[in-house]
Amino acid sequence: MTPLQALLAFGAGLVVAVVTTPVGVSGAVFLLPVQLDLLRVPSPAVTPTNLLYNVVATPGALLRHHRTGALGGPLTRRLVAGTLPGVVAGTLLRVFLAPGDRVFRVLAAALLLAVGIWLCLRGRARPAPARELRGWVLTGLGAVVGIVGGVYGIGGGSLLGPILVGAGMSVAAVAPAALSATFVTSVAGVTTYGLVSLVVEGPVSPDWVIGLCCGAGGLLGGYLGARLQPHVPEAALRALLGVLAIGLAVTYLVQAARG
Template structure:
């Protein structure tokens, strides 16, 4: 019962922080899963995906969606399905080793997080009209790569795609949010199927199947957190959103550096 209560609280907090910047908040659950909730091995990544699958649909429905974006959303979703399967396979094989897994998290999140923090401190501000939409092929490639990494880590493709679109493609946080959340949902649903099948077929290092009660509890907490986060998003500017997005990536990377050093 205590474990479920902690999972509910953790899900609420990470979703409240992640929703305003277009990510699920699952990036913060990685250290909490092993350190507090007792989940281990590749199941950490799979359990995070349960959180995403439960909490992300509401956040996606409430995210701002500028006109003419349906094609971009379909491109992202289509690319993330095979990417999630490949990422899950990589997690139960190559990245089943804890040290190697933490190095992957650090290598991906730290550079993007620092770059976004620098941009936020300098006060740079980009509007949607300042940067043209990303070309379909380039967007599909970004979604494929970030979805694969997000499926491996268990944070969903959006937690990778949002910083890339903001920092490297010049998109505003508001424009990146629906694409990131679509990536997260597609990656999570596809990845969950893959992790469950790999566990059932004894492929890779166990345990790979999600710890369902922990994942569902964090997800339900995330639904409430998404509502709170959406309310916050309407009251703060893009500079603060960028700062939160950079902090999300940087704090997670730092937590894994600490774990790696222990």
């Protein structure tokens, strides 16, 4: 890896984390094009490399949320209860069944596009109380997102954030919970991929250098992004999350079209 590539990885992680952390998204999914097209990380190694980024990047934002007393709570526990087993299952699916990316990207794009447009149109609508979503629904959602995270290395916050906020939850409540679920999912995912790489040939383990460089940028960017959150109005955060969801949907459609 050249110094220029290391700087590119660090800078990409920094910029992505600053923009996405305030709404509870680590931003790993937006690093996929950078890692695949510019840094040439092979598949499926790009999946655990993205998860490694989450492991390194999210503690900065989590530390900030902990200091403000926003970390923890029932929402976090219910999401983690689902994402933890889900990511192990997703990892095994990715390695041993090697599902195609195209169908997933199209389906995820359709979901995120709908949620993103919904969030943008809601504007200043008052969020509904978080208790309207039952515990088993949150855990089940976490499990599905965990499986997706294990297969595609996106951590899950990019899906959990728009869905939960779109369901009426406050961004301030969703952001730390989604990031916590992303962190736990990513740690379990990297560990599982590392263990599987011991018995499977091919590029299964993460690219440690690229993952750590991206993560170092994300660590700084995540802390800065978490500091920005209290100073940005709720309506603006909702609009930002909606725009990110739409942007992610477009990214997925472009990648699916390329095959």
